[in-house]
Structure formats: structure tokens, C-alpha cells
Amino acid sequence: MISGLIWFLFAGVSVGSAVVVATSKNVVHCGFGLLFTLLGVCAMYAFLGADFLMATQVIVYVGGILVLVLFAVMMTHRIESNRLRDELVQPVAALGAAALVFGLSMLMITRTAWDEKVPGEALPTTSSFGRAFLTDYLFPFEFASVLLLVAMMGAALITREKKEEEDQ
Amino acid sequence: MEIGLNHYLTLSAVLFSLGVFTVLSRRHAIVILMGVELILNAAALNFVAFSRFVAENLDGQLVAVFIIVIAAAEAAVALAIVLAIFRNFQTVYVDQVDRLQR
Numbered sequence: 001m002i003s004g005l006i007w008f009l010f011a012g013v014s015v016g017s018a019v020v021v022a023t024s025k026n027v028v029h030c031g032f033g034l035l036f037t038l039l040g041v042c043a044m045y046a047f048l049g050a051d052f053l054m055a056t057q058v059i060v061y062v063g064g065i066l067v068l069v070l071f072a073v074m075m076t077h078r079i080e081s082n083r084l085r086d087e088l089v090q091p092v093a094a095l096g097a098a099a100l101v102f103g104l105s106m107l108m109i110t111r112t113a114w115d116e117k118v119p120g121e122a123l124p125t126t127s128s129f130g131r132a133f134l135t136d137y138l139f140p141f142e143f144a145s146v147l148l149l150v151a152m153m154g155a156a157l158i159t160r161e162k163k164e165e166e167d168q
Numbered sequence: 169m170e171i172g173l174n175h176y177l178t179l180s181a182v183l184f185s186l187g188v189f190t191v192l193s194r195r196h197a198i199v200i201l202m203g204v205e206l207i208l209n210a211a212a213l214n215f216v217a218f219s220r221f222v223a224e225n226l227d228g229q230l231v232a233v234f235i236i237v238i239a240a241a242e243a244a245v246a247l248a249i250v251l252a253i254f255r256n257f258q259t260v261y262v263d264q265v266d267r268l269q270r
């Protein structure tokens with residue numbers, strides 16, 4: 001009973017701040033809305049017994065991606081201009097498309113007879129993660145590390161100032 | 169009240185739809201990226217919910233970890249592109265970037 005109420009509290013926080021992301025006219029408010037959405041999803045991982053994933057969500061998303069996003073927001077505005085604001089364009093068409101997606105998803109969720117089982121006790125997952133990454137998931141694991149390296153080099157290359165070429 | 173699979177799927181559908189709405193209705197490139205992050209989070213939440221209630225193993229959680237890795241790589245490259253666009257066009261609104269060169 002109590003855990004159900006807490007679940008709905010965190011789900012409400014996620015959805016409410018996702019609405020802020022979707023509708024706020026201030027880009028910084030969107031960023032902070034995304035922060036609380038990510039923390040709400042993190043709480044969902046806690047309810048689902050995914051402890052390693054919960055820590056990863058906080059460290060990578062909240063500590064990394066969100067800081068990067070806010071950093072980019074600050075880098076790309078000028079105080080004299082109005083760049084921190086963003087109006088909604090074509091909100092009716094976008095709302096229609098989003099409602100269509102939501103309606104079809106809900107239709108699928110409610111119509112399908114899921115093979116739902118009563119979950120057992122949530123055990124610590126970190127050691128199983130380590131074992132899976134170095135056995136069954138070795139190739140995706142190594143491929144992800146190469147992908148991150150390529151993304152890092154690509155990001156550095158794209159943002160580099162090209163002063164020498166402009167002088168020539 | 170018992171929280172079951174359908175609760176998680178519904179929450180995920182709501183977050184996904186809000187992400188779609190954000191991507192479709194915004195002009196600011198970084199806010200569009202935030203919408204993409206919402207969509208990726210909704211997908212990862214679905215994977216974890218199915219891994220707990222249906223599959224009863226860790227595969228869904230492992231996929232969610234790879235989703236987070238891809239999201240990190242995507243955010244780094246996309247924000248680098250936004251910075252490069254801002255340097256060349258002095259704008260971050262995607263509807264104003266309609267030329268291939270300055």
C-alpha cells in the first residue's frame with residue numbers, strides 16, 4: 001500500500017517534470033525538468049530492483065549528459081539576445097501526433113496478454129553484470145567502448161576552432 | 169496497491185509521448201535533444217520492466233545499460249554539432265539552419 005503510494009509519487013514527479021520539458025518556454029527550466037524526470041526514472045529502477053542501473057543512471061545521465069546539456073545551453077546564448085527562450089511551434093499538430101502514439105501504445109499495452117510473473121526477491125545485480133559483460137556480452141561491451149572513443153574524438157574534432165585554415 | 173507491469177508500461181508510454189511532442193514542437197536544438205533523451209529513457213524503462221516481470225533475467229537491464237552508453241555518445245556528438253552550428257550561423261534554432269554553407 002505505502003510502496004504503491006510512493007511509486008505513484010515518483011511517477012507523478014517524472015511525468016510532471018517531463019511536461020515541464022515539453023512545454024516550458026525557458027530552456028534552462030527544460031533542463032531542470034529533465035533532471036527531475038531522470039531522477040524519477042532512477043526511482044523506477046530502484047522499484048524494479050535494478051541497483052547497478054540506478055547508480056549508472058545517476059552518474060551518467062544526471063552527472064554527465066545533463067551537465068553537458070546545460071553547458072551547451074549556456075555556451076550558445078548571448079545575454080542581449082532572447083536565445084534562452086523557445087516558443088512552441090505547431091503545438092496542435094505535435095499534440096495530435098503525440099496523442100496518436102500514446103493511444104496506440106495504450107491500446108497495445110491493454111490488449112496484449114503479457115506473460116506476467118510475480119517477481120521474486122530483488123538481489124544485487126552488480127556481480128552478474130560484470131560476469132555478463134565479460135562472457136555473453138563481451139562483443140557489445142568492447143564495441144561500446146570503441147563507440148565512446150569515436151564519439152569523444154568526433155566531438156573534439158567538430159568543436160575545434162579552425163583558425164589556421166581560415167588564415168590561409 | 170500492487171504495482172504491476174502495466175503501471176510501468178503506461179508510465180513509459182506517457183514519457184515516450186511527451187518526448188515525441190517535445191521533438192515535434194520545438195525549434196531550439198538542445199530542447200529537441202532533451203526530447204530524444206526522454207524517448208530513450210522511456211525505452212530503457214520498458215526493457216527493465218520486462219526484464220523483471222516477464223523474462224526474469226538480467227538481459228533487459230544489460231540492454232538498458234547499452235542504451236545509456238548510446239545516449240551519452242549521442243549527446244556528446246549532437247551538442248558538439250550544436251556548438252559548431254552556433255559558431256557558424258549564430259543561431260540554435262533548427263528552422264533557421266537551412267543552408268549548407270555560410
